[in-house]
Amino acid sequence: MKYTLTLVLSFVLNAAALSQDLTASELLERAIAYHDPDGQWVTFNDAFTVVMTRPNSPKRESRVAINLPEDYFSLEAERDTITTQYIIDQSDCQMLYQGELIDGTVAQSTDMSCERGAMYKNYYTYLYGLPMKLRDPGTNINHPVEQKEFQGKQYLVLKATYNADVGSDVWYFYFHPETYALQVYQFYKTNESGEMLPDSGEYILLSEEATVSGIKMPKVRAWYYNKDNQYLATDTLVD
Template identity: 60%
Template structure:
């Protein structure tokens, strides 16, 4: 009986801590779970992501991110076409089926250096979460929400960005016991900055692997917020 009461008191105490957790403390706990040794700022790794979508061929992307060297490369293959975007200290190069393109030939293939930057930001953001939430221009909500999503309880961090970065509103769902990031979700906004409830997507994260000793989700399943329509899945393939 005493053991039961002690356990009950402990659980209530932990629950109270979760309720009173600040947004900064939640983020710090999540980063401590995913990147306890602060390795993200020195990230240097090549990894493969396979994207599968309904009624479409798979796309295999080999991605290299070297943050200290300011280097990014993505080589994506779909059907018989392989495209490569490289940014090396800001210098852009593009290839189509292994052949280097000048800007005019790249434009004919619908390839641009702006797209290279888009891919760099996209992959660095998604695979750098939750550490990227420490970046300048990221605005954390004042409070931590408690939500239930698909029958499971989460601690939820609302995030907005400075106007120069983006207008979407993001929500990050963390396991209340381990602080592992398990879902993220975003909504578009109208001209008044109000969320559009039927817009945006949510992404379910599952499994984990280590990249540079950082815990990275292996599987990301994408859905529209509207009607829970399935979009596709990104799977990180371990080499």
């Protein structure tokens, strides 16, 4: 028992010392080296399928295609035999419902819009491009690296805030203290004064990995509310 406690104490002290030595930029570079060891993200051009499951709701299967050099994005989703697709090709937006190209008038009845398509583009590119996306202009990571315990595990934590034209949420990214793998992220909303709202937002637990074009992405992402730990949904990368 004493031996086990000594090992645990040693691990915690070493992690704390490491968090004091690393700057935010250094931690980010080590995390990127783990997830994107060959620097493939900037030329990413691939597709993958994500299955979302949530309580009391049919699953949604989404085929995501991202071509960063060409500024191209496509999302084809199927739920309950209904298929929708957004294609964002640079500034051009197309929407398809049940395989048929639709215009803005029809889109209103299907709850589709080019604004929603742009939101999906940002959503998938951001979450599956982490931690590399933390290099983007308007992202501020010049905060001290923290050592935190979350659900019984120790992490090195990076805080990110954003310029007003990018976003208002406050994000925390939890990295394994030895491998620097991203394993949890968490965000909070802010009020009009920029103050973080502690009962807002969600946290996302990452587990398993899938390698897509040389990049280690989370295979499973489970979403929960911060305020009460209520489970929301799970996204699973299937290919």
